[in-house]
Amino acid sequence: MAIDTDNSITTSLLTLLNVSATKAGKRKHADEFVPSESKLNKRKSAQFSEPEPAASNNESETTENNADAAEKTTQDDAGDDAEAGDGYELHFGLKPVHLSDAARASVDANTWDSSTKRAGKLGTAILSIPGGSKDAEAPRIDILERLRTPFKSRQSKKPKEQIELQNDLLSALSSRRDLYLTSTPLESKKSTREAIALHAVNHVTKKRRRVLKNNERLAHHAKANPNAEPLEDVQDQGFTRPSVLLLLPFRSAALDWYSAITSHTPPPAFQIENQGRFTSEYGLPPGAVDKLAEAEPGTYPPDHVETFKGNVDDNFRVGIKMTRKSVKMFAEFYGCDVIMASPLGLRRSIEKEKNADYLSSIEVLIVDQLDALSMQNWEHVKVVIVPGQFVLSHLNKLPKDSHDTDFSRIKPWYLDGHAAYLRQSVFLAAYETPEARALYNTALQNVAGKLRTQRHWSPIEVPQGIDQNFVHFDCGKPKEEANQRFHHFTTQLLPAVLKSAVQSANTAVFVPSSFDFIRVENWFKKHSGVTFTVLSEYSTNQDISRARQAFFQGKKSFLLISERFHFYKRYEPTTPDLPSVLSTHIQIQTRYKIRGIRNVIFYGPPDHPQFFTELLSYPFLDDGVEASDVTCRVLYSKYDWFRLERIAGTEVAGGLIRTGTW
Structure with missing residues (x-):
């Protein structure tokens, strides 16, 4: 049944008016109410001009006549x-x-x-x-x-x-x-x-x-x-x-x-x-x-x-x-x-x-x-x-x-x-x-x-030589995007990674959405053959220390990282031997570092474009790592346009969305 908006507003205003009149001991009749023409209430001083009460914290209070x-x-x-x-x-x-x-x-x-x-x-x-x-x-x-x-x-x-x-x-x-x-x-x-x-x-x-x-x-x-x-x-x-x-x-x-x-x-x-x-x-x-x-x-x-x-x-x-x-x-x-x-x-x-x-x-x-x-x-x-x-x-x-x-x-x-x-x-x-x-x-x-x-984005800089692979998956409706992404990740991308002896270890999985992060974590829990550890925004300092150590020592093959974790903790590289291309993007923080990464999987492009560069810099914390030793996979759909544009640049992102290829 259609609702008459104007009548609904008038009825609500009548209710307000009656409440106001009742508080004053006098109720207005409904047939007296005409919003734009009649006097609705007895006039009184506007609230702006009321004197201030005395200050309660010993700081002086200004009163205005x-x-x-x-x-x-x-x-x-x-x-x-x-x-x-x-x-x-x-x-x-x-x-x-x-x-x-x-x-x-x-x-x-x-x-x-x-x-x-x-x-x-x-x-x-x-x-x-x-x-x-x-x-x-x-x-x-x-x-x-x-x-x-x-x-x-x-x-x-x-x-x-x-x-x-x-x-x-x-x-x-x-x-x-x-x-x-x-x-x-x-x-x-x-x-x-x-x-x-x-x-x-x-x-x-x-x-x-x-x-x-x-x-x-x-x-x-x-x-x-x-x-x-x-x-x-x-x-x-x-x-x-x-x-x-x-x-x-x-x-x-x-x-x-x-x-x-x-x-x-x-x-x-x-x-x-x-x-x-x-x-x-x-x-x-x-x-x-x-x-x-x-x-x-x-x-x-x-x-x-x-x-x-x-x-x-x-x-x-x-x-x-x-x-x-x-x-x-x-x-x-x-x-x-x-x-x-x-x-x-x-x-x-x-x-x-x-x-x-x-x-x-x-x-x-x-x-x-x-x-x-x-x-x-x-x-x-x-x-x-x-x-x-x-x-x-x-x-x-x-x-x-x-x-x-x-x-x-x-x-x-x-x-x-x-x-x-x-x-x-x-x-x-x-x-x-x-x-x-x-x-x-x-x-x-x-x-x-x-x-x-509007802003025209240029491609973000990453160390030359890193194998970057942007993986496209089709999705027709925004509401289906989360399910389609999860399906493609668990049935195609991850199985291909697990078949590789090199990429099935020392792999960090970066997940932008907290809801997706929980979903991916639950999938890893159900597959006992895959060892993993977690860094999320809810991880305590003790949890973080244990996870970093287990991953670096090879006790855990996969490290799941949520974007909120990186947003709040912002773990940064610490070595002065980073590739020179990163010198203007990566800052030095001596306390925190995540070592042992050789492969990075982005479950989706990060919201913060600088996170892309920072994650790809982690492998170079370890001695003797060359850019060719590092792999990067980015899972994306056409609904990742904003994130993709900030990483690949406006022109390249347009090509990735249109053709699905780099």
């Missing part, structure tokens, strides 16, 4: 009033320019008009807009003057390349389109983070300024016209206050984003509250030494240091409240502007509270280090942002409770259930994965469009 705040905002930002038609007002105002029935229908049908364009320092990008819509002119950077001036001053001290990158990024963000940066180099991460943080702070500031100005208008109107009807064009809020969500893999990343956000709210103009508590809880414990950060350059791979430096706890969530002159960390979720959390931390919060109402009005979603999140439990990410049957599971849903919301101040498109069509999503990753691309293709519904950058 409502009328004074509105007056100061009007005076300080008077120069920005001429920019009322800026990107924020056009996209998130009362009447969003891109929100139409035709645009929503196109998004629902997943029909987009795509074209290739040059996005400055962001490189080549694919622009997708709803079918029938027109590509708007390149937007200007619409940052408020009070934020833009100090930012430009700091920018002037940066290299020209970074300035151009930040400006091009801010220009793309000012369009309010979704943005997916599919390849973020290490050297540009900080600059990228600063620009996106500025965009987020600008969004919160503009939203707060609009609320404060409307508060002032309502107060003046009520004073001048005591018996007149209240103003009707003051809808400026969502169901709840949080409007920016930052999803991050580790606390160390949260600390980096905190630094980026507060760089745009510097003292003495801004007071940062609970700063000591935040840096204590999100940094390393007192006396702890960060071996990655303290090590000499070259000791660890740069990407490993960037990912795992500092506090790598992956269970956290924190609210950030931003007033005109203060930034408060650890604000209560329903009273904050920015939520910074890991997928695991947010999932546990949702399960504990049994609702996610604080995500109902998210207007800017930022997901950083998608590649690192994919090495965690991707299901946590899916619970928060991946749709079921193309409908987002928790973001921009109607809240279960009213939370004392003033319905007369809610923007009409929230009441119409259209918030998901306006949310701006920003994805950052070191490389693309099928999961992230699927997320981009199906979960983003922004009617303003979406922009995805």
Whole structure:
């Protein structure tokens, strides 16, 4: 039976309204409710202007007088009033320019008009807009003057390349389109983070300024016209206050984003509250030494240091409240502007509270280090942002409770259930994965469009002379891919290896997927004639030591290695006699090494391209090993395009997919 979506939304809103009225001791009648026209609740001061409670940790708390705040905002930002038609007002105002029935229908049908364009320092990008819509002119950077001036001053001290990158990024963000940066180099991460943080702070500031100005208008109107009807064009809020969500893999990343956000709210103009508590809880414990950060350059791979430096706890969530002159960390979720959390931390919060109402009005979603999140439990990410049957599971849903919301101040498109069509999503990753691309293709519904950058990959360097054999298997449907891969591995590739006296020993099997790893391990367990040992992300230090020793001494013929194990442990070669071609790719780590490998089987191409080079470098830990002594087999299908491209290069990967041959 078909469901009338509009009626469903109206019914849910009626329920919310009745709950709100009941709490106040007065229930609204259903026939009194007309979302876009009638007054839905008695007007009250907007949440943005409520005084702060006293601080509980001996750090001073800033309280802000409502009328004074509105007056100061009007005076300080008077120069920005001429920019009322800026990107924020056009996209998130009362009447969003891109929100139409035709645009929503196109998004629902997943029909987009795509074209290739040059996005400055962001490189080549694919622009997708709803079918029938027109590509708007390149937007200007619409940052408020009070934020833009100090930012430009700091920018002037940066290299020209970074300035151009930040400006091009801010220009793309000012369009309010979704943005997916599919390849973020290490050297540009900080600059990228600063620009996106500025965009987020600008969004919160503009939203707060609009609320404060409307508060002032309502107060003046009520004073001048005591018996007149209240103003009707003051809808400026969502169901709840949080409007920016930052999803991050580790606390160390949260600390980096905190630094980026507060760089745009510097003292003495801004007071940062609970700063000591935040840096204590999100940094390393007192006396702890960060071996990655303290090590000499070259000791660890740069990407490993960037990912795992500092506090790598992956269970956290924190609210950030931003007033005109203060930034408060650890604000209560329903009273904050920015939520910074890991997928695991947010999932546990949702399960504990049994609702996610604080995500109902998210207007800017930022997901950083998608590649690192994919090495965690991707299901946590899916619970928060991946749709079921193309409908987002928790973001921009109607809240279960009213939370004392003033319905007369809610923007009409929230009441119409259209918030998901306006949310701006920003994805950052070191490389693309099928999961992230699927997320981009199906979960983003922004009617303003979406922009995805592209990268042309060159072949990764490996020691010359190694026998590389890319083994193709046919697969017609994505859902059958895992079974087809396992079948080909166990019935064709592995039997051929076991028939060879040389390749049936000293063989490492590298498995990217954790689910596939368990499946392969179980197969080896059932075949008693094959001796093997395991290195997985769950292996203890004692397990690792025993496995490495047994494999090196020849007691075990096969060594199963999961990609997550290598991602977290990053065992590296230690000999200075590595082939010179590896000198720019392989770093030295004196503590860990895996020796005894002569043959490497990739159950699938690794997500991280550098892992391919690193695994093929292990054999050279042993004396007297020549490149011709090492064999490499890579099992792949057409669905391994992203991984294959990063290893073999864009052109070669295309040939491998089309012809199935090297």
